[in-house]
Amino acid sequence: AQSVTQLDSHVSVSEGTPVLLRCNYSSSYSPSLFWYVQHPNKGLQLLLKYTSAATLVKGINGFEAEFKKSETSFHLTKPSAHMSDAAEYFCVVTTSSSNDYKLSFGAGTTVTVRA
Amino acid sequence: KAGVTQTPRYLIKTRGQQVTLSCSPISGHRSVSWYQQTPGQGLQFLFEYFSETQRNKGNFPGRFSGRQFSNSRSEMNVSTLELGDSALYLCASSLEGVDTGELFFGEGSRLTVL
Numbered sequence: 001a002q003s004v005t006q007l008d009s010h011v012s013v014s015e016g017t018p019v020l021l022r023c024n025y026s027s028s029y030s031p032s033l034f035w036y037v038q039h040p041n042k043g044l045q046l047l048l049k050y051t052s053a054a055t056l057v058k059g060i061n062g063f064e065a066e067f068k069k070s071e072t073s074f075h076l077t078k079p080s081a082h083m084s085d086a087a088e089y090f091c092v093v094t095t096s097s098s099n100d101y102k103l104s105f106g107a108g109t110t111v112t113v114r115a
Numbered sequence: 116k117a118g119v120t121q122t123p124r125y126l127i128k129t130r131g132q133q134v135t136l137s138c139s140p141i142s143g144h145r146s147v148s149w150y151q152q153t154p155g156q157g158l159q160f161l162f163e164y165f166s167e168t169q170r171n172k173g174n175f176p177g178r179f180s181g182r183q184f185s186n187s188r189s190e191m192n193v194s195t196l197e198l199g200d201s202a203l204y205l206c207a208s209s210l211e212g213v214d215t216g217e218l219f220f221g222e223g224s225r226l227t228v229l
Contacts, residue, residue, distance in 0.1 A: 032214070043119070043205055043220030051215075090158060094214045101171060101214035105158040 002027045004093045006106035013081045014114045021076040021109045023091035033074040034092040035065055038108075044090065050074060061085070086113045117141065119208050119221035127227045133194040136224045140187050140208030146170075147189035148213050149181060152203040152223070161204075163213050164189055170212065193226075201228045 007022040036044040048059025091106035148163040162172040164183035207218040
């Protein structure tokens with residue numbers, strides 16, 4: 001079985017302070033992991049992806065995530081939040097086996113940035 | 116280059132009707148996948164088409180169907196609409212496929228079923 005759990009449904013931070021969005025996964029196979037962001041009334045945009053290369057992945061807009069196999073986690077961080085970071089963030093897991101694959105979305109974390 | 120284009124952006128239907136949504140992928144992308152997004156169920160994968168063949172599908176009833184044309188444009192059809200089908204339907208295109216590559220999403224088609 002495969003699943004993705006985003007541990008916080010809502011995160012509120014002050015502008016200029018760090019952001020941490022937590023994601024845990026379970027998978028029977030080696031996963032690929034992604035973080036996507038969705039601004040209001042928009043589609044999703046890829047922030048970063050992990051595909052079994054370096055465990056610390058850098059993405060766009062100053063975001064990065066660390067893959068920790070022992071903790072089955074892929075938490076997203078940013079050192080200093082900006083007002084434009086207010087959006088919903090999704091952790092996504094895919095696994096492939098033979099000629100099939102499985103794709104799972106987390107429930108999403110809404111980020112609010114206070115001025 | 117042009118992004119993923121979905122039409123129509125908004126539509127209202129009544130129960131029992133059917134609806135067809137269209138998605139034009141980024142030029143050169145052979146994979147188009149579809150997703151349903153609702154406040155209650157979140158984002159759910161519907162199906163993926165790759166070079167005109169359905170490559171994978173999620174757990175949705177047969178009322179949800181799709182197809183892909185030779186130019187990679189894709190359509191999704193929902194028949195016998197139910198109130199619970201009200202959702203934002205997103206499509207995404209990819210060069211390599213859903214499982215291996217980066218997905219580029221359109222802005223979605225928001226369907227309201229009355």
